[in-house]
Amino acid sequence: MRELFSAFLLLCIPLFARADCTALTASGNAEYPPYLWHAADNTDALDGAITQLMTTLGERIGIPVQVQFVGPWGRTQEEVANGNIDLIAGAFYTKARSERMDYLRPAFQETRSVLWVRNNNVFDFRDFSDLVGKRGVTVINNSFGQAFDEYAREHLSILQVGGFEQALRMISNGRVDYLLYEEQPGLAYIERAQITNLQMLEVPVSREPLYLTMSLKSACNTPELKQRISAELQKMNQEGLMAHYLAQARMRWQQR
Known part of the structure; x- marks a missing residue:
């Protein structure tokens, strides 16, 4: 007892x-x-x-x-x-x-997750498949929604780096084709850094x-x-x- x-x-x-x-x-x-x-x-x-x-x-x-x-x-x-x-x-x-x-x-x-590309390397994005064969970069341990995350693991080449500023340098210098990140944080960094050679594609990757x-x-x-x-x-x-x-x-x- x-x-x-x-x-x-x-x-x-x-x-x-x-x-x-x-x-x-x-x-x-x-x-x-x-x-x-x-x-x-x-x-x-x-x-x-x-x-x-x-x-x-x-x-x-x-x-x-x-x-x-x-x-x-x-x-x-x-x-x-x-x-x-x-x-x-x-x-x-x-x-x-x-x-x-x-x-x-x-x-x-x-929130919206979006793509940034260089002004001289704009491409049409309507569907996840439009990213096949292109090189992307984002920040490690980020998620962009279950559907995109699963598709990316199977079909896309996206390098994950330690911080957004590193990713920003890579896209700005032409080392990758696109930068994937959330709209508001991305704009905050880009505007403060006064980077002018990038533009955001209109169609979001996801809304979460x-x-x-x-x-x-x-x-x-x-x-x-x-x-x-x-x-x-x-x-x-x-x-x-x-x-x-x-x-x-x-x-x-x-x-x-």
């Missing part, structure tokens, strides 16, 4: 711990302006529209959300999957991620919702808290807060 009682207590300990959630940690892609960017090399802070959104979310649910820089995008995903960070503040849906974290709905933003996700290993992962977060996300979407925060973040990014 004593052994059974001890086993019962061990099973209950995580449940008791999960009930005591007084703060949330979040992180995301630090090369993702105007959504997120590393505030300064000597800090662990992330600035951007998503940071503003998470601050507001924390105030509304009564649990502060601290958005932290924890390293490159790949490491960030691992830190969340392992439960060292509670939330990814901005992720596309992939099956692999859904096995390690919960997607909190609704999405807080829809951007979600807040919670690690399955987070001590704060409870049905009650996820329901509260989802309810507030719905309200903030209706109020148009993300568009307001994006406008402010674009100005801060350009003035860095």
Whole structure:
């Protein structure tokens, strides 16, 4: 009987711990302006529209959300999957991620992933197959939607590099035929760098919702808290807060 009682207590300990959630940690892609960017090399802070959104979310649910820089995008995903960070503040849906974290709905933003090409190397893009035989570049550990990711693995040649600025140099210098990235972050980098020999193709590769996700290993992962977060996300979407925060973040990014 004593052994059974001890086993019962061990099973209950995580449940008791999960009930005591007084703060949330979040992180995301630090090369993702105007959504997120590393505030300064000597800090662990992330600035951007998503940071503003998470601050507001924390105030509304009564649990502060601290958005932290924890390293490159790949490491960030691992830190969340392992439960060292509670939330990814901005992720596309992939099956692999859904096995390690919960997607909190609704999405807080829809994004377009697009192609940039050199002005002297413009080609027609209407379908994934138009990229077959061409050389592309993007940033490592990025997803552009389940459909495109699966097609690219089977049929396309896309080099993955460590950061967007490296990818930008490669397309600008003619080492690849196209650069694949999300529209808003891509424009933010290109405009600030004052690069004029590139243009964005009109047809997007994908349109994907951007979600807040919670690690399955987070001590704060409870049905009650996820329901509260989802309810507030719905309200903030209706109020148009993300568009307001994006406008402010674009100005801060350009003035860095």
